[in-house]
Amino acid sequence: MENLPLPRPTDGDLSILRVLWSDGASTVREIHDKLNGGTGYTTVLKLLQIMTDKGLVTRDVSARTHIYTAALAEEQTQRQLVSDLLDKAFGGSAEKLVMQALSSKKASREELQQIRKLLDQMEEK
Amino acid sequence: MENLPLPRPTDGDLSILRVLWSDGASTVREIHDKLNGGTGYTTVLKLLQIMTDKGLVTRDVSARTHIYTAALAEEQTQRQLVSDLLDKAFGGSAEKLVMQALSSKKASREELQQIRKLLDQMEEK
DNA sequence: TATTGTCAACGAACACATTCGTACTTAAAT
């Protein structure tokens, strides 16, 4: 019964996961087409096979053309990656990370408002 | 005249950079001692030599015992890493990243206050 | 039926990260 902690997705893994998150369960060809960039078909296939071994995706093999699905929800993976970066590069300081995130890309006024709401919720609790 | 874009530091690189950022210019031995974890002396040395080639650190070779310094300031590297993660896993949405950062680790009341100040500053401008 | 296209599987090649042992050099201690 495989129930090991999932490994951190690599850059290649993430480019595939992004497609699965946005489009839902997909075939290799669909993913490959969406990834119009330089990678060949068999490269995408190989990556998906490895990701299956790692547990990052699951696949339906009942038909000849396999169908892949992301094993974890987008938010769950994002949370893991943020937590990882927090430990490795920010000494655990969420504040510093937030600062850099806000200054590295100009957030819109709506986004800032949204973040304020989140802060309110966190202080209430 | 090497002036190429610096590569993204690996996990090993970051563990060393953290020491250099907090303690300033250091020798291999000092870094190795601070990294009390399982890595051997020559491993740290090798990593530093590679990091020198990559341009992540510079070294003073005038004495027998070399002295290493981080090439980039902590904030600069952090900004790069955040921007990287933003592209690769968040579709460029700084808001989502901030949300995850705040929820993945409970921020203190002071930190939340600090973030509010930052939001104020960003809205003024 | 014969040919052509689509798919998964596999292995090989290359690059990079990580680790450490060994060799060589230089300084310090005996």
Next chain:
DNA sequence: ATTTAAGTACGAATGTGTTCGTTGACAATA
């Protein structure tokens, strides 16, 4: 002067990520 300690340099081994060519199975088409 000899030995010991501390340092750098240099491979070598291993693991992982990434890429793609080739093979074989199967389906669709001519």
